[in-house]
Amino acid sequence: MNDKLKEKLDMMPNSPGCYIYKDIDGNVLYVGKAKNLNSRVHQYFDRVYFNKTANLVKQIDDVEFVLTLSEKEALVLEINLIKQYMPPFNVIFMDDKHYPYISLSKEKYPRLSIRRDAKSNKYRHYGPFPDSKAAYKILNLLNRIYPFRKCKNMPKHSCLYQHMNQCLAPCVLKIDDDAYDTYIRNVDKFFKGYSNEITKDLNNKMYQAAEELNFEKAQEYKELIANINSITSKQIIEFNDKVSRDIVGFYIKENFISISILMYRNGYLNAKINEVLDLIGESNEIIETYLMQFYDKHDIPKEIYITESVNLSLLEDTLNIKLVNPKASSGQQLLLMAVDNASKSLEAKFIELASKDEDIFATLASFVNKNRISTIEMCDMSHISGDSAVGVVVVYQNGYPVKNKYRKFNIKGENTKDDLASTYEVIYRRFNNLLKDNQPLCDMLIVDGGINQMKAAMSALEKLNITNVIVCGLAKDDHHRTRAFITNEFVEIQLAKDSKLFLFLMRMQDEVHRYAITFFKNKKAKSMISSILDDVKGLGEVRKNRLLRLYHSLDEIKHSNVEQLSQIMPSSVAKELLEKINKEL
Secondary structure: OHHHHHHHHHOOOOOOOOEEEEEEOOEEEEEEEEOOHOOOOOHOOOOOOOOHHHHHHHHOOEEEEEEEHHHHHHHHHHHHHHHHHOOOOOOOOHEEEOOOOOEEOOOOOEEEEOOOOOOOOOOOEEEEOOOOHHHHHHHHEEEEEEEOOOOOOOOHHHHHHHHHOOOOOOOOOOOOOOOOOOHHOOOOOOOOOOHHHHHHHHHHHHHHHOOOOOOHHHHHHHHHHHHHHHHOOOOOOOOOOOEEEEEEEEEEOOEEEEEEEEEOOEEEEEEEEEEEOOOOOOOHHHHHHHHHHHHHHOOOOOOOOOOOOOOOOHHHHHHOEEEEEEOOHHHHHHHHHHHHHHHHHHHHHHHHHOOHHHHHHHHHHHHHOOOOHHHHHHHHEEHHHHEEEEEEEEEEEEEEEOOOHOEEOOOOOOHHHHHHHHHHHHHHHHHHHHHHHHOOOOEEEEEOOHHHHHHHHHHHHHHHHOOOEHHHHHHHHOOOOOEEEOOOOEEEEEEOOOOOOHHHHHHHHHHHHHHHHHHOOOOOOHHHHHHHHHHOOOOOOHHHHEEEEHHOOOOHHHHHOOOHOOOOOOOOHHHHHHHHHHOOO
């Protein structure tokens, strides 16, 4: 830290406002807001960071600040400064093009179209839709049913759409001012979930056409009805009150934050919006900034369900919308669904970044002086104080899991209380079975543990005279997070937290933990988990099930935080839970 920066940090006021980090050339790196500038800015230099945050801190040469009268003003100013400077380390919401709307123009002769901007008052907006394909499918369906104007600009002569009875042809015919009212009302009904009236009308027309022996027209109506049923059957009503609301959940892992927004319009789930972002700064600040930018591009619902870990009053005041931390079980279940979506989205991101990347396998091969690595196995053990100990092996081939080759083992006898003996037993039994069945062996075996576990696995392979399987391991830091890859010669190779190899190994770890804990929970150990959780006041059976649905082990729960856990339980319960687990494990 240079003297100029240190001097400015010493002068930082205890007031709300925005801070602006700059590099040595004066370029804006990052813009943030804070309720207390002095406290927030000093956090960047008082903590150890990884990934992009570490890279940001390394480049900071100067800091400026702008005081505001309130945190609300700071949040609004932050968004404006992000738009102005487009800093490389900020969350910048630029991909609204992924979330199209179907819009009906409020012209004398209305027209349906796909639009990316839901803010214009010249249109009625319906959506958003999860992707363009879904939006265009519905648009084409509605254009076949209702004769709205199809041409963007009014031509001087009629076109094919008039002859197909899909346009009233206002370009050449005199149209009654109220002619479109029924069609507009029907489109509204369609998007509000009342498609039964539309299909009933089409059914009547289909039978009438059939009676008139116009079978071609009857077939057309039949196809329209089938298309409507196909589209509407995917919509699930969760709210009887028909209120438009969004459900916002998030999930944090390995310096990434995944945000999921379930968008309900008129009681129907219209879209699932998922975003995976680098975790720079505090999670609640990232979510607040993201939502401000998101609703600058999208229509704002009547209310938002969200965890109490974010500043509800700040967002309510700034967005002028009702934010709810749901207490009823139905609302909590929906919030859990959003968190689950965020978790799966992060998992998918890891797969997308890592799978089928030749560089990953070339890098792994170079670590162990081999030309090629294609089949990798990873093993893991799971138990509580030696009770109901189990071991599992997962198999990945060319970056993808091969689930029919997964194997699980009950640890026997005294080995249940000894991690190294358990590792030896599982590896011996696994590879002995492969030899007996004359099955091919993997190129690399990764033990989810350190050097001692590796040596146990190596001893098992040596006993079986297997010399062509390379045994490697994963070293953990003090917080039980993977920090390094251990080669077969016990050399530690540090892993960049944002590298594709690291994400691939994290994906394998998640999978082997999931498989182990699933097997573990099906045994007596399920009651052992309960025995640890039972003492937490306010953590009933429903909340325990939610926990085990999202977290594959007590260790994962231990390394989460109050903010993340408070999405599925009150923050007071989350604090007590973490205290209990930290005491026991």
